[in-house]
Amino acid sequence: MNASAAGHRRGFRRSAPRVAGKRILITGAARGIGAALARQLHHHGARVALLGIEETLLAQVAADCGDAPWRYCDIGDPAQVQRVVNSLTAELGGLDAVVCNAGIARQLSLLSGDPTVLEETLTVNVLGVYYTLRAAGPHLAHRDGYVLLISSLAAAIHLPLAGAYSASKAAVEALGDTLRIELRHTGARVGMAYFAELDTEMTSRGFGTEAARSILGRSTVSGIAPLGPAIDACERALARRSRRIVSPYWVSMVLWCRPLAQLLVDYSLRGGVAGGLEIARTEPTGFTTEQPARPRRMRKLA
Incomplete structure (x- = not known):
């Protein structure tokens, strides 16, 4: 590590205690970004509460976070989310931030x-x-409140076979932009995280x-980026109540010229799509996290 990079890291570590004492709720905290962020925030003095559907993994993360409060929660069940968020917020004695990470x-x-x-x-x-x-909004609608939404570069750049994921992350981006305006009068802020392909x-x-x-x-598409810088960026965002964070750094440039970037993707991938779609017809795949059975809320197609 060169002197400049070392100085940057030392400077960040000096600012890390700014999250100390903050009460932060993290969804999807059993693995990946959620688990790594929970452990780092706890290490720097924040009080975290965790929710997710993988109970064994959640319990392990909670144990690593000083026996932090945690709950099983199907994020797709509004009544369950309301009940769990209220319960965890009560255990924390209030809420300063929520990280909407489950996905x-x-x-x-x-x-x-x-x-x-x-x-x-x-x-x-x-x-x-x-x-x-x-569920968390009423607890966060105060001058120190903060919402961090984990979106993705996929919200801006859309690839074949990733349409469902891209559509969902573009919707998260839209929700965040709207919520920022609706919360402004309370003093609360909203941040958006745009990450590329991380090591998760x-x-x-x-x-x-x-x-x-x-x-x-x-x-x-772009190579696997290490998880650490993304977790550092999330921590800085929670400390500063930042509007936008990215990881790796070049994601900000892609966001700035997203129409051109999409044109380049369209052009560069024009040759292999037919073969890939044919493979996808029979390739066995599953969701990245197995989901609980829940009633279908949308009309099934014939």
Whole structure:
């Protein structure tokens, strides 16, 4: 590490205690971004509460966070979300921030794929965020309140077979932009996180498929980025109540010129899509996190 980088890291570590004492609720905290963020925030003095559906993993993360309060919660069940958020907020003695991180992914061919993939993705990634915001909002509508929504570069750049995930993250972006305006009079702020392909199971299980490799001509679009810088960015956002964060750094440039970036994607992938779609017809895939049975809220297609 050069002197400049070392100085940057030392400077960040000096500012890290700014999250100390903050009461932060994290959804989807059993693994990936949620688990890593919970552990880092706890290490720097924040008080965290965790929710998710993988109870064994959640309990392990909670134990690593000083026996932090945690609950099983199906993010797609509005009544359950309301009950769990209220319960965890009461245990924390109030709420300063919520990190809407819970999400799933699965490849989908829009014309020939299973429509329940889109339904389930929207249930968790969009409705789950809305239910969380609705439940946590009254506790956060104060001058120190903060909402951090985990969106994705996929909200801006749309790839074949990732339409369900991209649609869900674009919807999260829209919810965040709207909520920012609606909360402004309370003093609370809203931040949006745009991440590329990070070193998590979401990337490897959700997008590392044979069909995707056939279309891309390689395993990933941009290469797997380390998780650490994204977690650092989330912590800084929670300390500063930032409007937008990205990881890796170049994501900000792609967001700035997103129409051009989409044109480049359209042009560069024009040759391999047919073969990839054919592979996707029979390739066995599942959601990145197995979902509980829940009633279908959308009309199934014939």
